[in-house]
Structures are given as C-alpha cells and as structure tokens.
Amino acid sequence: MRVGVPPRNRRELLRKTLWIGVWLVFLNAPVQDLVSGRHTPGATAAGWLGLGAFVAAYLALVFRNMGRPFSGRRITALIVVLALLASLLAATLGHAWLGLFVYVAVVCGAVLPPRAAYGAIPATAAVMLLIGLHVGVRQAHDLILLVLLVGFAMTGVSQLVRTTVELRQARATVAQLAANEERLRLARDLHDLLGHSLSLITLKSELAGRMLPGHPDKAAQQVADIEQVSRQALVDVREAVSGYRRPRMATELAGAQVALAAAGVTAQMPAEADLADVPEDSESALAWVLREAITNVVRHSGAGRCTVELLRRQTLDGSVLELAVEDDGSGGSGGGPGNGLTGLAERLETVGGTLEASRVRHGFRLVARVPAPAPADVGSGA
Template identity: 75%
Template sequence: MTEDPLPDGARQDRLVQMGEPPRTLREALVKSLWIVIWLVFLSSPVQDLVSGEHTTRATVAGGIGLAAFVAVYLTLVFRNMGRATADIRTVALMVLALVALAVVLCLTLGPPWLGLFVYVSVACGTAFPLRVSYWTIPLTAVVMLLVGLHAGEKDARDLILLVVLIGFAMTGVRQLVRTTVELRRARATVAQLAANEERLRLARDLHDLLGHSLSLITLKSELAGRMLPDHPEKAAQQVADIEQVSRQALVDVREAVTGYRRPRLAGELAGAQVALTAAGVVADLPAEPDLHGVSTESESALAWTLREAVTNVVRHSGARRCTVELVRRQTLDGPVLELSVEDDGSGGSGGSTPGNGLTGLTERLEKAAGSLEAGRTRHGFRLVARVPLTDERASVGPADDTVGSGA
C-alpha cells in the first residue's frame, strides 16, 4: 500500500479534544476560531464606534468599555466551561460586571450595543450552576428588554427569544463538555483497572504454575544435598527428578506465555473500532463474533490478519470508510470462516511483490490450513482471509457465497 503523507498520529492531532486545553498550536488556532465565531454579535458595537457619530471622548470610553467587557466575558466563560463552579461569589461578581458594562454602554451609546446582553446570557448559561442559570437567563432577557425600551429600540422585544435560546443552549453545551471530560476520565480509569486485573491474573497463573514446581525443586535439592555424601545413587535420582520437574515447569510457562500473547478476535474487533474511529475513518464492523467450530489457532490467525489490515488502513490507505465482515461460507473444501477487510483508500502501491506484512499473514494462515487473498478493487483495497471450520454442521445462509470465491 502507498505511504500516508501524514506522519503517524497526525489524524488524531486533527481532532481537538473537547474539554481539554489545546496541546498544539493547531488546536489553539482551532479553539480561537470558535471564539471568533461567537464574537459575531460584537459587529454592531464595533460599527457604531467607527461610524463617527460619537465624540472622541465617547468613542475612546466605548472602546475601553468594550475591551473590558470582552476580557471579563472570555475569562468567565472559557475558564468555567465544563468545570464545576469553584467560587460562586467570584462568578456572580464577574456576571454583575458584565451586566453593568452592558447597561452603561447601551444607555450611553445607543441601541446597537444591545447585542452585549447575548454574551451576558451565555455567561449565565456556562458559568453558573444549572439551578441558577434557569432563572438568571430569563432575568437577563428582561433587563435587556427594559434597557432597550428605555434607549428607544422598538425591536428589543425581538431579541428576547434570541437571548433566552442562546443562554439555554449554552447550558446544554456545558453539560456536553462536562460529560465528555468525565467519560474520558472514566475510560482512563477502566483501562487502568483492566491492566491491574490482568497483572493480578498473570500473578495468579504464574503462582499456580510455578508454585508447586519450585517448591518440589527446592525440597528435592535439599534432599539430594543430604544424600550426596552417603547415598550418591539416591542423590542422582533426586537430581534427575529435579531435571524432569524443571522441564515440565518450563513447558507450562511457555504454554501460558503463548496463551497470553495469542490475540483474540473479539478483542481485535474492539481495538479496530477504536483505531479507525480515532483516525477519522468510518468503521463498519460486526458485533460479537460467532467462533463456534473455530480452533484457537485459526482464531489467532484471523486476529493477526485483522490487526495488520486495520493498521494498513489507518497508516497508509488514506481511506474514509472501512468495512469488516465475518461470514461463514460453504466451499468445495468444506465450511470456512471468512474475514474480509475492505476500504475505499488508495490501495496497494502497485508492485507485484507482496509486502512483508502480507507474507507473514499468509504464513500464519497456512499454518492454520487457511488462505489469504489481497488486492485492489474498483473503489479501494480488499483483504480476505479464510480458515476452515471444524464443525461440519456449520450453517450457511442462502445469501452466502457457495463457491467461496470472496470476489
């Protein structure tokens, strides 16, 4: 497959993590862009300042007041978005400062400054607790209406719905950000607990495997040491027993390690879902796989195949969509379980010699009496792996491929 022009992990860097501070300059620019979009309601006050309708003193005072309003607003909103309110008094004082600035600027400079109350509503929706936001947002709309009518703005009533809707919408955004942050922390905790549980399981298994063998080796070593001066023949027998026990312990450890290293298809499907989603690829994967009649070696070969195929899709294909199918088929050689991974990316590099990854997968599948097919399709690249089923009664649906071509 062709190489991805982006370095590893670049796809993940494209996504700005919600609820987290920017990690790179790109993420900072993206977040700043969202801030600039929300400042669109400042267009009317800015146009009023540069229109020349006010005196120089009023223009300078209005500019200072607008700068102070924006500074307080940004500090209040983006420091409290998605976080629990630490000091309600400080937040209340900052919101009151926003209200005071909005009222003074509207009454002194005119109705074009009524848009500032939109930001007051946003601040109430993002910084206050929900029970406080539910009554401060309508209160902000009422204050805006009274100020607008006093300033002679007949259309002030039309802004009430805008102020209320934006305020309550921001309460939902705040809850979404907070939930996302909590979910991310929960996932990290679950991963840590799973790792700890795996360590405990490994410790238990090693204890069960080696505890008895090492105790027996220690006992026979002590016994051989005592027999060696007077009964060398019996000591030699004990040494032979020690050798036999140690060899069996070595075999048990190797089998245990092989079991730990052997990948499982269900786990690889879950890992594929996470990897493809993180890379921005739309993933279409099956649910819990039906492995009835599939040997452990065959399952391991399919799991390795899926891991290699998904890795190639994420790193090299540039695909936007990837489809994984796991189907039981009846072929001329008997029932098989077929795994297909198809993407809409650039496909192979065009060379006639398969890469090291495909060669290794072919060898793994051949050891499990399976087969591998890979190549370009009309819209991308497809990889198909098949392993035999030991259950002769494996059911095959009417829509399945009866010749097992997989094409």
Template identity: 75%
Template sequence: MTEDPRPGEARADRLMRMGEPPRNRGEALRKLVWILPWLIFLSSPVRDLVSGAHTTAATAAGWAGLTAFTGTYLALVYRNMGRPFSGRVVGCLVAALGVLAVVLCLTLGSQWIGLFVYVSVACGATNPLRMAYWTIPLTTTVMLLVAQHTGAQGEWTLFLLVTLVGFAMTGVRQLVRTTVDLRKARATVAQLAANEERLRLARDLHDLLGHSLSLITLKSELAGRMLPDHPGKAAQQVADIEQVSRQALVDVREAVTGYRRPRLHAELAGAQVALTAADVIADVPAEPDLHGVTEESESALAWALREAITNVVRHSGATRCAVGLVRRQTLDGPFLELCVEDNGSGGTTGVAKGPGNGLTGLAERLEKVSGQLEAGRVRRGFRLVARVPLASRADVGSPA
C-alpha cells in the same frame, strides 16, 4: 496494531483536551483563537465609537467600558475552559457584565444592545445549570426592556438570539463535562484492566511455578542429605530435579506463547480506537461469536484484522471502514469469515515484502489453520476477506 504514531492521533488528542487547562502556550493560543471569532457582535459598538457621534469624553468612556466588558467576558469564558473561577467570583463577574451592558446601552444608544448576547453566553457557560435556567431568561427580559427604552430595532430577533445562544451554551457545557467524565472513566477502566491483567499474570505464574519450585527445593535438600551416604539415590533426586525443571520451562514457554497470542475481541476494540483516531468512520462489531473457533484460528483472524486496519490507517486514505464477522456454510464446511472493506485508494502499499509481512504473511498464517485469504480492489475501495474453518460439534465436545 503498530507502534508507529497513527495519523490523526495528535489531532484526536487535542480534541480530547476539551475541558482541561492548556498544557503549553500552543494550546492556550488555540483555545483563545476559538473564542475570538465570537466577538463579531462587538463590531456594532466599535462602529458607533469611531463614527464620531459622541463627545470626546463619551467616546473615551465608551472605549473604557467596552474594554472592561470584553476583558471580563474573555476572562470568564477562557478560564471556564480550564481552571474555572469559584462560584462567588463567577457570579460577581456575570453581574458586572450585566451592569456594564445596561449602562453602556442606556448611555451610548441602541447600537450596544448586542452586548446582551455575551451576557447570555456567560450565564450559560459559567453558571450552574439551575442558576443558568433563570439567569438567561432574566438577561433576555432586561435586554427587551433596554431595547424598548433605547428604541432598538429587531428586538424580537435579539430576543430569540440571546435566549437560544444562552441555552445552547448550557448544552455545550454539559458536552464538555460529559467528555471530561468519559475521559476519566476511560482512564479508570484502563487502570482496572491493567490491575486485573497483573493479578492474572501473578496467579498464572504462581500456579505454574509454585509447585515446581517447591518440589525442586525439596528434592535439592534431599539430594544434599543423601549425597555423602547414598550417592545413587542422590543422583536419582538430581534427575528428578532436572525433569521437573524442564517441565516447568515448557509450561512457562506455553504460558508466554498464550500471552503473546492476539485475541480477536481485543483487536476489534483496537481497530475501533485506531480508525476513530485516524478520522475514519468505523463500523466494527463489538462482541464476536467465537464458538467452535480454535485458538490458532482466532489468532490468525486477529493478525489479519490487525494488518488490514494498519493498512487502512496508513496507506488507504479512506474515510469509511466496515468490519464484518459472519459464519458461512460452504462446500468445504462451516467457516468464520472476517471482512474488512474501506473506500480508500487501496491498502496494499508496501505490505508484501516477504514471508511474515503483509498479505504474504497473512496467507501463510491462514494456511496453517486451513484458512483462506482474499484481498483486492472493489468498485469503491479495497476489501480483505479472511476465513478460518469452524470445528464441528463432535470436535467441540470431544475429549481431544
């Protein structure tokens, strides 16, 4: 699309870091800030400690226990977002959280019953799924027993909260794991695609230049042998070498032109990625039907799509963008129509600066393939429509 950084790309990159350890102090701080607001349930124990309802020794022990509980919880959850502890360490820390919650509730009163919320979160976020499926109900059962012993009010509300929060964290954990797996799969697919492209380039270069270079080498050797005794025949061999080299140069230029020509299916995939990175809700077709479309027409549509998506991302301020690719029968014959429509303020800012740029360049490209371009404001946004003619069945099947 463009080599300039796309809006929202850095934000999308931060979102894709889910499940990975922080790379710098800024990412570590953001992950810590994401955790801290959930410590709201500790407000009740803090109020209990500062109320003066306990002795000095009990208050000091309560602060020490609350600090140990909070530190253990933060260590568990924070490390689990990047470099998790081993299974044995996780089990010991979760058990320590449960013991601290029971001891603090039984010794300091029902105001501390909210600690079981964090025990349930730790069970769902750090334990393996099979273990989480029985440790979360166990935590809920222990919480109910402690609540009945301390006379806590609203224990059934806490029962629902502890159970639902614990199992919700198992879902979040699965989401993180899926995100990490998708990131790895995307990297693998990209690497395989790059390897396949390198192999294709190697095959094409071998097919293009292998025979020509071998022929040039053979004729050069013949010319060298003939030069002393048969200069006329040597000159003929040199002429053949020149002709072969010129043809090889033409073949290489045609191949390079083909490599540089944009493909519509690749531009559609790039459009989906660019719009998603810019936080634009995208509706992009996956597999275009290009039957009857010449390479020049496909290239013109690909350029039109690239320019339209670049304008949507850079200039429009849109939140939605729809890309359509349909076949239409007109009075001038069948056409393949590309339509890009967004709900932004307009995508033509700074795009008509001369031939080859923006809408002017697109119109010229489409005119070369007998295509048409329409662009302008609609009721709710901006629309760009590019059409290229489709080859008839006779043209598609003809030797030409």
C-alpha cells in the same frame, strides 16, 4: 473536534477557534454603530476599547481550560465584568449594543453550574430589558427570547460536555480496574502453575543433597527428576504466557471502539464477529492487525472517521476471513511500509494470510485476509 477537553494540536485549536468565531456574528451591530460616525471621536474610541475588553473577557472564559484552568472566583469575576461592560456600552452608545447580552447569557450557560445558570440567565435578560426601556424597547423585546433560548441551550450543551468528560473518566477507571484484575488473575495462575513445581524441585534438591555423599546413584535420580520437573514447569509457563498474549478479535473490536471514541474519531464497527470454525492462530493474527491499524489511526493519521469491516469472502483459493480498516486521514508519514506493517505481514504469512495497505481517495485502507473454512465445509472431507 473532541468535546470537553483542550485541543491537542494546532489543527484542533483552529477548529475550535473557527467554531467559536462563528458566534461573534452578533458583534456586527456594535461594529457598524462605531464605524457609522454617529458618535463623537471620544465616544467612538471608548466604544472600541470597551468592545475589545468585552471580547477579550469572553474569549478568556471560552478558552478557560487551556493551560491552567480558571478558579471559580476568577470565572465569576469575568462574568461580572462582561455584564457590566454590556450594560455600560448599551446604556451609553445605544440599542445596537444590546446584542452583547447574548454573549453574557452564553457564558452563564456554558461555565456556571446549572443552578446558578438558571438564575443568571433570566437576570441577564431582565437587565437587558431594563436598559432597553431607555435605549430601544423594540430591540430589547426582539432579543429577550433569543437571550433566554441561547442561554438555556448552552446549559444543555454544558451538561453534555460534563457527561462526556465523566464518561471518559469512567472508561479510564474501568480499564484500570480490568488491568488490575488481569494482573491478579495472572498472579494466581502463575502461582498455581509454579507453586507445586517449585516446591517439588526444592524437596528433591534437599533429598539429592542428603543422598550425595553415600548414595550417588539415588542422588543422580533425584537430579534427573528435578530436570524433568523444571522442564515441564517451563513448558507450562510458556503455554500460559502464550495464551495471555494471544489477542481475541471480540476483545480487540471492543478496545478499538473505546480507543477511537476517546480520540474523537467517528467509528463504524461490525455488529458482531463471525469467527465460527476460524483457527485460533488465524484469529490471533487478525486481532494483531486490528490493534496495529487502530493504533496508527489514533496516533498518526489525524483521521476523523474510521470504518472497520470483518466478513467472509469466497475466493479462487477458498474461503477467507477478511478484515478491512479504512480511515480518512493522511496515513502517517513516510513513503514505504513501516516496521509495524512489515511485522504484521510476516505474522499473517505464518498462518497463510496476506496483507494489503494502500492509499485511497480520501485516506488509507488496510486489508488483511486469512484462510477460514466455511462452516458448511467443516467435516465434509470424509
């Protein structure tokens, strides 16, 4: 379950609802009090109405970030309503209702700023103790420590959520800055590559235009030079673009870690990539496989855990570098390999590699292998 963000689908909404529903156990005492028959019909009806209003206000605060977030004034008003309902119900219906102050402390710790929560939680405990003097001193003494502990614990959880949200925002900012820097670098490199060539083409075009009427042979030589320069510029641009488009395994591993964390997927990644003496084309092919696999995990699998392994293996056909990506999700929809897997298989074939995709007991597993000479074998062919 993702922390600090609204649920994206029904599955996440159900998880969050179940997690919140566990804490409704403290309503057991008020409900038993209402069904016990100890109160008059009017008091029982009023108790049910008050309890329903209390739970509605509590859930509204818990799900405050779904849809349009609540304003500060609305949050404060709902907390005041919770405190007044808890006080009124406990004072009129008895000590069984003192547990409602636990919810008031939880909400104070969860939604208020730390400074306000540090004052509101002890105040909630004090109000409960004062009401307990009239309806049940022993029960109030039993609950006061719980109110304080749960309330202050929720301030810690709330701070953790805020830190997580700020971390996500910082990651997004860093990614945006990195993308901007990459655009600037690409612009500088293209300027360096094409600036001289285009200037030379312009100059020779002007010379050819001047020479064309009286010296067609010299003009033809200038046109031939223009063709040669333009062809070389085209080669340089293609090499530069190819270098930009070639992914690196280290970069893809770091990106996979960030993507999985942002999607709320528990990731187990290799500590480092052993890519010694691995050809660039083979490394690039594996990096494409990792990118496609992580994209599928994040977008389609609904997984909660993903394991990435990168290691060398010795097979009958020689040493290979193996990349394995396994998750505990559904593997997406469809009964056959999609266009993404087909494209990856074709890409691996160009470097002599193979691709295997299969469902496992608790999810989906993708294995890619490319030939990789062992470091000890390099230079031993002499």
